[in-house]
Amino acid sequence: MPKDYYATLGLHPEATQEEIKKAYRKLALEFHPDRNSGDKGAEERFKEVQEAYEVLRDPKKRYAYDNAGFGLSGDLGSSGSAFEDLFGDFFEDFFGRGTGRSKRAKRGADLRYDLDITLEEALHGAEKVITVPREEVCGACRGTGARDGVAYVPCGQCKGTGQIRYAQGFFAVQKPCMACRGTGRIVRERCETCHGAGHQEVIDKLTVNLPPGTYEGMRLLVEGKGQCGSNGGTRGDFYVYVKFKPHDMFVVRGLDLHADLDVHFVEAALGAQKTIPTLEGSAEIRIPQGLNKEQTLKLSGLGLALYGKPGRGDLYVHLHVLFPKKLTAEQRDLLVKLGKEFGIELPQSEGGLLGRIKGAFR
Ligand SMILES: [Zn+2]
Ligand SMILES: [Zn+2]
Secondary structure, eight states: OOOOHHHHTTOOTTOOHHHHHHHHHHHHHHTOTTTSTTOHHHHHHHHHHHHHHHHHTSHHHHHHHHTTTTTOOOOOOOOSOHHIIIIIHHHHHHHOTTTTTOOSSBOOOOEEEEEEEOHHHHHHOEEEEEEEEEEEEOTTTTTSOBGGGTSEEEOTTTTTSSEEEEEETTEEEEEEOTTTTTSSEEESSBOTTTTTSSEEEEEEEEEEEEOTTOOTTOEEEETTOSOOOBTTOOOOOEEEEEEEOOOSSOEEETTEEEEEEEEEHHHHHHOEEEEEEETTEEEEEEEOTTOOSEEEEEETTOSOBOTTSSSBOOEEEEEEEEOOSOOOHHHHHHHHHHHHHTTOOOOOOTTSHHHHHHHHHO
16 A cells, blocks of 8 residues: 555644645644654654655655646656755744755746646647746846856855854854845846846747646646756746536536436436437446436446546436426317326417317317
């Protein structure tokens, strides 16, 4: 059995990174060996919590874990450590932000894209091309923001490091330099292409391959296609979150599909053959003779699939018997005859249609 890291941290699989961090900190402190010396159970729990967090804290590892068994493994590159998350923030909280942890090179932000797909695409898989605006390092100034990449001097305040050190009690604290905003450079002449920003928005086209059995909420990772980093930092990643478009006919519940189908009362009474659309085309269904008002037909294996798992969900067709709101004179005649055949007493009205019928047979 694979371990359920979400359960270990008491979370649901859609938990945000912030929720994961919070849950981890609470549990890690609760079961910390320093507080539970000699307690084997607590020690075991502490290890489990640690292990779960090591995976879920890192978007790439979490992605790989979420999609484990689906054959979509991401790069398991990691950034920082659980230890830093547990204690790093405490230091920040107590001694001010950025305690010796700031780096000049900043990794670019991850980007998220919500991709709406049809149920047919989910079932069969699809290749989708999406258009994404994102930040790229400006080529004209190589990200420096200075004309031709050379029209700058090192910042005198921080001597080009981008960081200023302060003594604060027993600690030396580093903060980004205000004079150069942490870049270490004072631009003399701005780059004309990016107006000194060092980066530019570009419109990129990304091809995303959805495997057969793509499910709602699935996350696909396109590595290195997020925002560019700054000061030589690596690029962020690009995440595609899959959502289903509403379907004309089907409502999705898990892997099962549900459809409503109106059946004329004559068809309900006599039984009938009907063609209904399915995700792969169409299927024949047989309306049983003497259909009751509400009945559900199950078409096995015509639902959705789950990537990497055998089998498919089912299609449920909910039949509703429909009676016409208006009748023509002929239809009414026939129904009256039919009623008589069934021995149904119908209200008589001399001047009405029934009267005329009676007259005709006299
Ligand atoms: Zn530029
Ligand atoms: Zn500076």
